[in-house]
Amino acid sequence: MKINANLSTESGWEIFEHNFIADHLIATGSNFLIGNGYLGYRGTFPEWRKDQYVGCFLSDTYDNADGKWTELCNVPNALYTLIKVDGEAVITSESLTYENDHKEHSYCRKLDLKQGLMSIRNCWTSKDGKRLMLKAEQFASYADLHLIPQRFELEVDRRCVLEIITGIDALVWDLHGRHLFDHSFSSGPDHLSVKVKTGELGTRIIVMEGLSIDGKKPFKQTISEAENQEGIFRKLAWELEAGEKLVLEKIMVVYSSNDLPDPGVAANHSLKNALEKGYTKLKADHTPYWEEIWFKTDMVIEGDLKAQTVLRFNHYHNFIATPFHSDCLPIGARGLSCQVYQGSAFWDQEIFNLPVYYYTKPEIARNILTYRYKTLDGARHKARELGYEGAFYAWVSGKSGRELCPSFFFTDVLSGRKIRNHFNDWQIHISPDIVYAIWNYYLATGDWDFIKKYGAEIIFEVARFLYSFAYFKKDKNRYELIRLVGPDEYHENVDNNAFTNYQARFSLHTALIVYDRLKEINPDYLAELLKRLNLSDEDYWQWEEMARLIYLPQPDPENGVIEQFRGYYDLEDVLPFRLEERLIDKSEYWGWPNGVAVHTRVTKQADVLQLLCLQDIFPPDIVKCNYDFYEPYCQHGSSLSPAVHATVAAKAGYIEQAYKYFMHSCMIDLAETNKAFSGGIFIGGIHTASCGAAWQVIAFGFAGIKASEEGISFNPVLPEPWHEVRFKVFYRAQELYLTISKASFSISAPSENSAPVQINAYGNTAVLQPGEMLLFKEPLS
Amino acid sequence: MKINANLSTESGWEIFEHNFIADHLIATGSNFLIGNGYLGYRGTFPEWRKDQYVGCFLSDTYDNADGKWTELCNVPNALYTLIKVDGEAVITSESLTYENDHKEHSYCRKLDLKQGLMSIRNCWTSKDGKRLMLKAEQFASYADLHLIPQRFELEVDRRCVLEIITGIDALVWDLHGRHLFDHSFSSGPDHLSVKVKTGELGTRIIVMEGLSIDGKKPFKQTISEAENQEGIFRKLAWELEAGEKLVLEKIMVVYSSNDLPDPGVAANHSLKNALEKGYTKLKADHTPYWEEIWFKTDMVIEGDLKAQTVLRFNHYHNFIATPFHSDCLPIGARGLSCQVYQGSAFWDQEIFNLPVYYYTKPEIARNILTYRYKTLDGARHKARELGYEGAFYAWVSGKSGRELCPSFFFTDVLSGRKIRNHFNDWQIHISPDIVYAIWNYYLATGDWDFIKKYGAEIIFEVARFLYSFAYFKKDKNRYELIRLVGPDEYHENVDNNAFTNYQARFSLHTALIVYDRLKEINPDYLAELLKRLNLSDEDYWQWEEMARLIYLPQPDPENGVIEQFRGYYDLEDVLPFRLEERLIDKSEYWGWPNGVAVHTRVTKQADVLQLLCLQDIFPPDIVKCNYDFYEPYCQHGSSLSPAVHATVAAKAGYIEQAYKYFMHSCMIDLAETNKAFSGGIFIGGIHTASCGAAWQVIAFGFAGIKASEEGISFNPVLPEPWHEVRFKVFYRAQELYLTISKASFSISAPSENSAPVQINAYGNTAVLQPGEMLLFKEPLS
DSSP, X not given: OEEETTEEOSSSSEEEEXXXXXXXXXXXHHHTOEEOSSEEEOOXXXXXXXXXXOOEEEEEEEEESSSSOEEEEEXXXXXXXXXXXXXXXXXXXXXXXXXXXXXXXXXXXXXXXXTTEEEEEEEEEOTTSOEEEEEEEEEOOSSSTTEEEEEEXXXXXXXXXXXEEEEXXXXXXXXXXXXXXXXXXXXXXXXXXXXXXXXXXXXXXXXXXXXXXXXXXXXXXXXEEOGXXXXXXXXEEEEEOTTOEEEEEEEEEEEETTTOSOHHHHHHHXXXXXXXXXXXXXXXXXXXXXXXXXXXXXXXXXXXXXXXXXXXXXXXXHHHTOOTTXXXXXXXXXXXXXXXXXXXXXXXXXXXXXXXXXXXXHHHHXXXXXXXXXXXXXXXXXXXXXXXXXXXXXXXXXXXXXXXXXXXXXXXXXXXXXXXXXHHHHOTTHHHHHHHHHHHHHHHHOXXXXXXXXXXXXXXXXXXXXXXXXXEETTTTEEEOOSBOOXXXXXXXXXXXXXXXXXXXXXXXXXXXXXXXXXXXXXXXXXXXXXXHTOOHHHHHHHHHHHHHBOOOOOOTTTOOOOSSTTGGGSBOOOHHHHHTTOSSXXXXXXXXXXXXXXXXXXXXXXXXXXXXXXXXXXXXXXXXXXHHHGGGXXXXXXXXXXXXXXXXXXXXXXXXXXHHHHHHHTTTTTOOSOSEETTEEOOSOOHXXXXXXXXXXXXXXXXXXXXXXXXXXXXXXXXXXXXXXXXXXXXXXXXXXXXXXXXXXXXXXXXXXXXXXXXXXXXXXXEOTTOEEEEOOOOO | XXXXXXXEOSSSSEEEEOSOOGGGHHHHHHHTOEEOSSEEXXXXXXXXXXXXXXXXXXXXXXXXXSSSOEEEEEOOEEEEEEEEETTEEOOTTOOOOOTTTXXXXXXXXXXXTTTTEEEEEEEEEOTTSOEEEEEEEEEOOSSSTTEEEEEEEEEESSOEEEEEEEEEXXXXXXXXXXXEEEEEEEEETTEEEEEEEETTTOOEXXXXXXXXXXXXXXXXXXXXXXXXXXEEEEEEEEEEOTTXXXXXXXXXXXXXXXXXXXXXXXXXXXXXXXXXXXXXXXHHHHHHHHHHHXXXXXXXXXXXXXXXXXXXXXXXXXXXXXXXXXXXXXXOTTTTSSSXXXXXXXXXXXXXXXXXXXXXXXXXXXXXXXXHHHTHHHHHHHHHHTTOOSOOOOSSBOSSOOBOOOSEEEEETTTTEEEEOOHHHHOTTHHHHHHHHHHHHHHHHOOHHHIIIIIHHHHHHHHHHHHHHOEEETTTTEXXXXXXXXXXXXSOSBSSOHHHHHHHHHHHHHHHHHHHHHHHHOHHHHHHHHHHHTOOHHHHXXXXXXXXXXXXXXXXXXXXXXXXXXXXXXXXXXXXXXHHTXXXXXXXXXXXXXXXXXXXXXXXXXXXXXXXXXXXXXXXXXXXXXXXXXXXXXXXXXXXXXXXXXXXXXXXXXXXXXXXXXXXXHTTTTTOOSOSEETTEEXXXXXXXXXXXXXXXXXXXXXXXXXXXXXXXXXXOOOXXXXXXXXXXXXXXXXXXXXXXXXXXXXXXXXXXXXXXXXXXXXXXXXXXXXXXXXXXXXXX
């Protein structure tokens, strides 16, 4: 089953690449990424080096090399292997046909989504016609997060000398300056290692490599440390007979001093263990983790194998980007696929990456939300710096939560001058978005313990921030939010942005609810918390007043449209394709301060649709009006946009549009049409947010899931090509199995469930007992 | 006495130009302008046409030809004359020496400041050596504002045929599209005329020309209407003998249908009268007006003839720019010297042009301030359009007071894209500046009748606007003004701009004072006014609260500096000359949104100094600190800036600096260094505001004049080069004659004064009785 001209699937659980296309080298390196939330290793080839964007990005290694950009480290590559046949270097990525022995096209790169494996297969032909069949498979272990085991299989069709240079390539690629210093190389009988230190914070990182050979002993074996700290390598050589096979197993081990005080000891231990176990056992340790992931999170789409595959591809990437193992690390906007966006969290984390976990693996959501608690001081610091109180979360948030977004990052390509954008100081919706996420996590999971321990403090500090940020208009008796950037970043310096104001109101309401509930059920705890935060009832009443009097742009009584911000309607009424004609340089930034979109209605993403995606406060006809109005103006300059359009289109009853945007969103990385560079800046890598959003389009869009204190409701619709969609959700620890088919919608609860669940579907409420099933027969689309 | 390399004076009452420099053609055309507040006629040469920027700009003829720019009309030129000697055209501006008969350099252009006359003298030599001596003099009559009489004297040194083509050149130069249509030409025995209609509003304009010849009758005389509406001309020819003199008198008459319903009849009548009187009588009718002007407004500087002359040059231009005859017309920012700035009022009018009149000719100030009353509806309209209440005066105000400032005017010269500047919607200080002017007019004149009839309504409507514009910060218990442009237009989108906030407070205070006083002395009138404006006591208490709680940036306790706006100190600390090195194109705009100054401390003009110039609310040491801090950052990108620096330097005790900036300000036009074009836009013309400011530097800066309800105070200092300064001021109709000399400062009151005046000098208070003198002997500098 074709996914596109160069990609296919067989079972819906894997993606095959049939031709290596040099032009897509950056995108495919990201798409075929393996990872485990601790590290990400790009889907590159053994003999590749920094120029081909080989990279292993390590979580929790933030470092600033240029005084401006803090980013994760790319660590030395212990999966480096150069193969030579009779002295001629084998280029793995060359696509050749090995016709004599194999009927099929010999080149293949494969991503096994089910088990988190990346493999390549290729036949290489030498100048004099000798052929080498190469197979390699690798995975980032979930059983031991520090391991990347790799299995190499080599076979020649004639007698030859096969030589390999394999080891650790320490020449890494960095976006913003060199991070690794003080290289020390060492080797032992069965390992190589490189120890480095980061420039800014002195974080120690160790990369080790272990090799075991199954087959003939090499006739030559030397270890050479390359000059200029290039790396440390073994040279091995064999005399192979025709048809003779060689199997090598390489183990890459990575540790940093942020993991534990002595990463060297740990790495040694890990490597020793791994070598003892061997590749097959290591893989057997690893795959159950993926089984468990898919058991809980998989969505089955019947009738559309392409949609099924790309959906799983997106799940896969969302998952490997998530540092599930830690409660003090963020999900990077490009995951661990590269250094772009600094390995840091944006609002993407809460709004796009996390919701899938609320309903499938809430312990992960809890960990990542706890990260926001642990970075509260960073957010407090930012608020103070800018003259506000409470918590103003960083637009770009690394480990400390201090703002990592520089004031000047885009370049005006026409003048070469830096542009001052205000993502860092005007895009305040990040703070209420976090509160929104916390509350929705709570609604889905019922985890009041999290609210009490962590959530309440965040929620109160955000309310405090919003109050200090807001202006009161006495003549209009209302609070206003002034000088904002909404998700539509093309329009900076706007007032009363609908999305931001509604999210702020949500956030203030949440503060009042949490306050009231704590007062009711845990007054001593509340008193202690208020005291610690230097809050009082007076603050409560300020939030209450602001929640009541904050200005919320209402649907126009005439046409139902909510104005994106004050003055949006006055902007030039022009469509995105017309603006494209106004570009002087294709790589121009469209937004602030003087890009082509600034004085027009054209949006990067549609704020009002984003609002309607998150808050179910307007009836479907209003959703429809706003979709009709805003959809044409959206340029989808953000990868977050198509998924939002898909979800809102589904809510509005535009199922065909919803399907179109769902596929668009799922294909964002696979389509390989994204620019790797913009205005001279590398922006490649996986669009992790749209990966997370894929699940949401089905759950919140097509299935219409919405959790509340009382129960969970559904409003399923089904796109034309799909016969059936089946998946699990967990509502407050109760498993629910949903089957949405053309004719009916059913929810069954396993008998292991511990409690009944109140279900609402199509407006009808029922109670689902453990071991029972509810069947609804409303028309679905 | 030299003024610069090419200009000189003899008596301090005139400016001679010695060489015609083609490069300065635009600037000198403005500098040698004649005018009378009704019209301005550029100081050009007889045979010049539109390519040499000949122009006669008529007040009250606003017209919009391109849908964007409203501007005054340039009317057909009835002073056109081409002279031919034996068929060879005489180019007046060629500078030649007429050595045989005249010892002096023959070329001279002269501006007689005392009588408002412009004259040229030149000797022209033909290819075969014949010489023509030409003298011409012209003035814009104050006796009949519609007249420009001209006297022409011609003399040849050999027998020749002298031919002239003289009449009305209807090919006018316009900045923004054609304004004049439906030309109809006619002629009679002693006149030519052109009638036209403006394109937008259909204003009818008539220009007539009358000619009388003193000397030999021409042997040929024909009238030809040029094709393509080029104009209507007479051709005359004489056979002249060597040494024979010819005197021609031309009268240009201009009327529009905005002057009276039948401008044709009026023009005919004016012309007939004028021709009957003849040039000499017309001049005799005119000069007493200038005598009266100078009698009241002249400032005598002893010991510095250059300063004396350039000061009078500035007075002269301020005066001829002022439509003193009307109470519904503004003073244009380029006066009547060209169409730049649309012949419209900016804040310049109130802050720079008017104050001289409060103290010398208050009836003029009253007329111009009444213009603001008559345009109150335009200001109300603008406020409503932008979502505010009350009166938000136009940044660029023509006759109606509707906003004439387009949203896009500058061009980004690097991309060719239009820039959105926010002078029209964010530069709110214009409204409180008008209140400031009204109140200071009242303090100087005691004209309560004006306040009652006109001022109160303006003042209340501005207070209402400010209240509706302001935001209240509940957490800080203060009103703030958000998103402003101060006079320093390089920094847009700033909050709590010190200048704007202090001016707003002044404005609100004034509203309270006027309200209280009307309530006390004229409660019925107040009640009627409040009712008409739909105001109540509630509004009063809102203003009272805002005046009390508006945030006013205070001098830093450490260094005394007042921050220009929130965040100014965080901007890059760099000096203007360094920024100049960053320009990619010399004609780049330095300001918003992405000019070189935007993210730096470099200012177009210094807002805090402007504040200290207007409001005497800080002690001299604070003035000093702020001068020290801000002066280096000022790029003087505005012609208003040097005068403000001069005034504040004088207040700070930096007399040498004050003198330097005074001379800089007075030379702004005479230095001829101003660019005539910026970013492809013509910006030539007289800088009327700095002309008005010259008087203020002496009065408010060096003399330290300040009027209050109780009396008038002085704090004189004298720049080193000056021996003595003498001038009159009128405080509440009482004439005061000031003499500031090195050793003493005296004030005398003529015996005709009707009341004693309370005087304060150097902190000492005394009462000056009619016919008496006060002498102070404090050190002056």
